[in-house]
Amino acid sequence: MIRNIAIITWRELVAYLTQPVAYVFIMAFTVLAAGLTFYAGGFLDRGSAELSVFFQFHPWLYLVLMPAIGMRLWAEEYRGGTIELLLTLPLSTSHAVVGKFLAAWIFAALALSLTFPIWLTVSLLGQPDHGVIASGYLGSWLLAGGFLAVSAAASAATHNQVIAFIFGITLCFLLLAGGAEMTQSLLRNWVDPAIAEGLANINAVARFRSFVDGLIDLRAIIFFVTLIASGLFASAALVRVRTGS
Amino acid sequence: MMTTADPNPASLMTRLGRRGRAAIGVLLAAIFFLAINIWAEISLPNQRLDTTAEQLYTLTTGTKDVLASIDEPVTLRLVRSRSLDGLGPQTVKHAQRVAEMLDLYRRLANGKLRIETVNVDPFSAAEDLAEAARISSQTNTAGARFYLGLIGTNSTDGFETIDRLSPTRARFLEYDLSRLIHDLATPRKPVVGVLGELPIFGDRTRGLKAFTVLEGIRGFFEIRPIMGKVSAIDDDIDIIMLAQAVTLDPQTLYAIDQFVMRGGAILAFVDPLSEALPRPPDGAAINRNAVPTISPLLWHWGAAVSATHVAADRQAAIKVSVTQNGRQVVTDYVAWGEYSDRRLAATETITGNLRRLQLRSSGIISATGNPALTIHPLISTSADSMRLAISAIEPVPNPIQLLADFKATGAPLVLAARLSGIVTSAYPDGPPAEIADPQIRGRHRATASSPLAMVLVADSDLLSDQTWLETRADGGKVPFANNADFVINALDQLSGGAKMMDLRGRGVGERRLTVLDDRNRQAETASRAREAEFSQAIDQLRSKIESRTSSRRGGAMSVEDALEIETLRSEILTLRQQLRARQFDVQKQVRDLTKQIQAANIWAVPLSLGVILLVLTTWRWLGRRRALKLTGTAVQTDGRPV
Incomplete structure (x- = not known):
């Protein structure tokens, strides 16, 4: 099983890295991440050796960029008819789903790791808390994984990449909106405030925030792992329906 | 007629159709996600890994x-x-x-x-x-x-x-x-024993009022003055407050040592030059230096206060009015300082919520090399500071001269600190010969029963009303500095003993981009220095104009004078322009640095990737072209076959 998944992951990863569009994606991500940090976040004006300003934009960057990666995972295979070829290989749908997701997630990790100049900058200009920064990066990668899994499910639901992209953004937005004050306020009108406060924690921003603060919370890990697992489960179910397997 | 449930689930799934099965799959995934997370939120304990260097989220x-x-x-x-x-x-x-x-x-x-x-x-x-x-x-x-x-x-x-x-x-x-x-x-109100020469309780015979800081302390603590020779500190005293104890007899010094060994806390104001000590009515000189008295204990524990020098900080200097050449001039007095922001330790509970403190001719705290003692600075000067000999400000200081002779050492000086660690008695061989009482001799302790709980302040003037209170016209007193809060905070933390002393305020936001801060500060200092330099030159030109104008007051001005005044005015204008240009240059260096940092962060990776992409594309194009040529196929300029 692991071998099958590894083969698919490798095939997909090589496909990513040989396409110019992947490089353009990484370039866009690194420019936006650093640009927002320095201009919108006023990073140098604050003079703080923390990267919370840098990480605070990640959920919103991923809101657009992860569905952009995820949209082609299955929709492109349906449209090009390569799905038939893929499923003639001696591997199950689940292996293909996990393999494709892992390749996309590793690619996202590559993009994220290329934001290293900001870590280097705070290390050269001050004495940052490296544990907190490492925790922030881990949280960011898990967040990217959660959004990718959801976007993969959106992609598996349609053969049209644009629809997959819009659908992916909508689902990711729902995961983010749970933490917004407006949503929490609405929630408090419907249920007991104590329950509303508990539910307010079950959203991507709140869970990601604890990593940025330097806290690796077991509940946050569970949140992202179950989000990825659910996204992949839904993807597999949708791919099976589409391919009749 | 009764119906039975379909015994064959496979047939049910078939009837649902592919879309129905997909919908159930997606729905199950969503339910699984929500159920697990709601369960985790309600039932799971707060299991967290604290990755912060200072363990900010872990109880001490x-x-x-x-x-x-x-x-x-x-x-x-x-x-x-x-x-x-x-x-x-x-x-x-x-x-x-x-x-x-x-x-x-x-x-x-x-x-x-x-x-x-x-x-x-x-x-x-x-x-x-x-x-x-x-x-x-x-x-x-x-x-x-x-x-x-x-x-x-x-x-x-x-x-x-x-x-x-x-x-x-x-x-x-x-x-x-x-x-x-x-x-x-522990519901008992903590008892603070006060000893020292500083007249904080007032002195009716000399018409001195009690220090206002005492009112604040009384709200939270019971205050007990300790007078005369003391061979042992009462057991119910929790904290000793040394208020500029200039003279301490050997018995009292030993009693303080043993008080600390038994786990007592100590707040010591040890000032090499106490300006708050009143002069005798006959104007005779008095000893205002408390450092030599307490030094034997401090040295043994691992700390020292300078006895001959005070701290001077150009950035914290307080403005004073002095007479120069018969004129009143306002200038910075570097021996008096107002300390705020980063000069007060943000992570310490004592100073973390204070805005500003005023100190006058404060001594300097240093370590004497006892590895068991840790000095946690509470108040520090900026790097733009120096050690100033007391002889330079006694008996009458010249603030203008002090400013002119100022040479920054480039390192901050510690003015107040929290001391912690396991210390031993300064009397390792037992009580001094002066102690005759066998009961006291029998109770001698050579090592402390718990970690040292001490706050050492190298200034005593911060206790006096002049350094933090302003008296309004209606007699009301309004604080302009947090000196009283500092004292109460220190006593408050000390009253919990070592347990509470460990509980520093641990905060987020204290880690700074120090290199950038230093560059900004250097630019600001350079800018100020240039401003002072140019201002002096401009003032000289203005006084020349003034003298020319006043010498001709009431009479007509000669053409030569008018021309000279005009020349002087244009010189002033030129100087002002030069000053602006120089200041712009200084600030430009900082701006250039920040621009370089921004550019490197935003563009270094994308440009490198762009180059890699270009190399890869060219390499592939050349490879394809070569392969087609080998097979004899004509190729277009983009490498594709014709």
């Missing part, structure tokens, strides 16, 4: 000791608005953090701590309870009001409150909670 041993020391049950009531609607994520998060922390306290207190939550609705009985307990309603940044406070009670009707658990004091939350529990677990 000080708190654990406080919780373990509770004998009689303590009840804490968390008073909070039922609805935190509209208060913003920061406040809601803080309220959750308070609740989580209280829950953690409860679990560590072995059943001796009860936690209750009082939800406050507008105009409810709970609101009356909050008001009666003086829990203040707070206003968040958006202007919304809410209650978030704590009422603590013990089995002997002891009553303590935290009137507001504000998000702005989030980093001191652990200290505030542990302090309250500590006070309830």
